[in-house]
Amino acid sequence: YGQDRVQELKDQLNFPFLAGNVIDNEWEEPVFDAIHYAERGGVKIGIIGQAFPYTPVANPRYKIPNWSFGIREETVREHVATARQAGAQLVVLLSHNGFDVDRKLAGRVEGIDVILTGHTHDAIPEVVKAGKTLLVASGSHGKFLSRLDLNVSNEGVTDYRYKLIPVFADAIQPDPEMTAVVNKLRQPYEKELARVLGTTESLLYRRGNFNGTFDDLICQALLTERDAEIALSPGFRWGATLLPGQDITLEDVYNQTAITYPHAYRLDMTGEQLKLILEDVADNLFNPDPYYQQGGDMVRVGGMGYRIKTREKMGSRIHDMTLLKTGQPIEPGRKYVVAGWASVNEGTQGPPIYDVVTRYITNQKTVSIPENSSIRVIDA
Structure with a gap:
């Protein structure tokens, strides 16, 4: 803020x-x-x-x-x-x-x-x-x-x-005074927050070192709504899990995406730039010196697969980057249309990510996230 x-x-x-x-x-x-x-x-x-x-x-x-x-x-x-x-x-x-x-x-x-x-x-x-x-x-x-x-x-x-x-x-009696404060603060927004956007057939969670099903959903929304070849989503660790069969409300989307720099960008990146991004984030996570680890999880990707050797040095961890829609290797010199969000750069343009995801779920009505096998850890 x-x-x-x-x-x-x-x-x-x-x-x-x-x-x-x-x-x-x-x-x-x-x-x-x-x-x-x-x-x-x-x-x-x-x-x-x-x-x-x-x-x-x-x-x-x-x-x-x-x-x-x-x-x-x-x-x-x-x-x-x-x-x-x-x-x-x-x-x-x-x-x-x-x-x-x-x-x-x-x-x-x-x-x-x-x-x-x-x-x-x-x-x-x-x-x-x-x-x-x-x-x-x-x-x-x-x-x-x-x-x-x-x-x-x-x-x-x-x-x-x-x-x-x-x-x-559900086994704890809420404190009446605190409940009253929360209800008062939520009351002007309660109806909109409770608005049902769709239903999930899958367990939607965030925590995983390389992907989570709610992150996969966000990446699908970016690919579709921003007409991109590749999607990038940060490895945040916050956001509550939804169970199969549960309604997805607007509040659920906010729980996963509500930040003060939410713009969903769409721009061209070369294959070399994409590899540099993955290598940089991987080093934040797997550098053997804890003082160089910044926490969080690996940047999530949509439309692209790769293999990773977590024990290698920076610059040598990411291998076999592949564009999933063609099965072809990501070429270092070729430009790809990439959509993402949570850029720390000032002046980033694009619709808020929560609007992108809301629109996608509303259009899909029912969400089903297939098993993500596009990322493989190949440490010996």
Whole structure:
């Protein structure tokens, strides 16, 4: 939403907003607070906040032109020292780094007792230990709650007990006050959000390293509605699953596509450019150094197949790119009509992706997604 909107929302909060790794480019000063102190069971806790370090890379830089991000390992080390000097007996890092990044960070920065790690959307049933640091990952979409009980003494954390608790929404009595707030906010839009566009015969999900059936649906919509040969869709990890036989509502489409840079572009790309895109995203995922991994999943493709060797170096992972409608190899020098969305480039033109997908589902009425066998992992 941009930095001005973030500041506006932050000022409305009645709880701390922590992001110690965000720096103002002009003044070279922190934009937000880094540490909050709390007391539980007689133990003073220092809570350090860490924003997604690759925000200007994975999202439009033009929306946050005055801020810089990064893992900032040394800054985290300084925040830990500050918390300890202030008397914190327990130091918790509330992190959007991603699990693998946090695991590496825990092995390089001493003094962090617990990392509540996010971004990758993974729910891990047990605590993962990195040295003396406990890493907790609670998943996404409110599907789980984590409970971590700690014994803390002058020697630090001496014992712990952990439980990943599934949340069964239909077995929990909603809080009346919160329900009233939600209903009030949704009321002006409820009828339109509930509008049925069609029905799915397939399980529509997003999470898969290389594809998901809802992503395949988005790619089909781009190919058809934007009259393209090849479709590209980002490997986002958010969006709720729909079951076979379930209606697809407008809200379901928004759940998978609602971002502030939604334009569905249509342009020419050479085969060489397509390979560079796939290689770049693959390196974000499979680089052996976690600090070079930005999270998410592989860019989704429609109308094209390929094979991938995930253990190879950047530039050598993608092989046998094929145009599916002809079965012919993608030629490096030939131009192809490509449709995609979520470009981080300023000035991208095209209809919003949610309108593209809505139109496609409405025209199809019933959606059926065949098994996707166009991508093959060929690691030995």
